[in-house]
Amino acid sequence: AQSVTQPDIHITVSEGASLELRCNYSYGATPYLFWYVQSPGQGLQLLLKYFSGDTLVQGIKGFEAEFKRSQSSFNLRKPSVHWSDAAEYFCAVGAGGNKLVFGAGTILRVKS
Amino acid sequence: SAVISQKPSRDICQRGTSLTIQCQVDSQVTMMFWYRQQPGQSLTLIATANQGSEATYESGFVIDKFPISRPNLTFSTLTVSNMSPEDSSIYLCSVLSKSTDTQYFGPGTRLTVL
Numbered sequence: 149a150q151s152v153t154q155p156d157i158h159i160t161v162s163e164g165a166s167l168e169l170r171c172n173y174s175y176g177a178t179p180y181l182f183w184y185v186q187s188p189g190q191g192l193q194l195l196l197k198y199f200s201g202d203t204l205v206q207g208i209k210g211f212e213a214e215f216k217r218s219q220s221s222f223n224l225r226k227p228s229v230h231w232s233d234a235a236e237y238f239c240a241v242g243a244g245g246n247k248l249v250f251g252a253g254t255i256l257r258v259k260s
Numbered sequence: 261s262a263v264i265s266q267k268p269s270r271d272i273c274q275r276g277t278s279l280t281i282q283c284q285v286d287s288q289v290t291m292m293f294w295y296r297q298q299p300g301q302s303l304t305l306i307a308t309a310n311q312g313s314e315a316t317y318e319s320g321f322v323i324d325k326f327p328i329s330r331p332n333l334t335f336s337t338l339t340v341s342n343m344s345p346e347d348s349s350i351y352l353c354s355v356l357s358k359s360t361d362t363q364y365f366g367p368g369t370r371l372t373v374l
Contacts, residue, residue: 190367191352191367192303192365193365242361246356246361247293247305
């Protein structure tokens, strides 16, 4: 069965520092991978996705993610974090039938 | 991406009652999904709702507890029946964009059951 692991429940970074959020997936075929962000009291907003092709994908708000098949990973990165990036981040894998399986989420705190 | 709205945005209900949540999208979509996000948890798929067919429920979710309607290509409802405090969650609908193979989410309905 498909699964997604986000090993970090909470991460705190200083404003202006770089960020990497980890995501590992389990899926038998070539995965469809997604990162979503959820701000407090909000729904989920798509940051970026990977289906095929270039393994480094660019998203909105300056985020990027790199697909590494050998490591079954799809880590999210941002070179310089802004206070407005504080939110919860979810990695998801397409599980067939257009379903999504989500990781547990990582809560990002940004300190000034 | 589609614009999705949900009503109500939040509600506080008494145990034993039922609440119907509406999801409206601004374009026609074939596939809609309903998710539950329990406090401090990730999202769990409740069911897939395709227009013109019965909803398909995931393991652990049953139609008697979570009946779903999908009367047309822009609208769906999820009812949470005979509620208990364990049903306190955020309920989110999403739609699949066929052109991008991507799900887009509504703002969610925050339900508290007393």
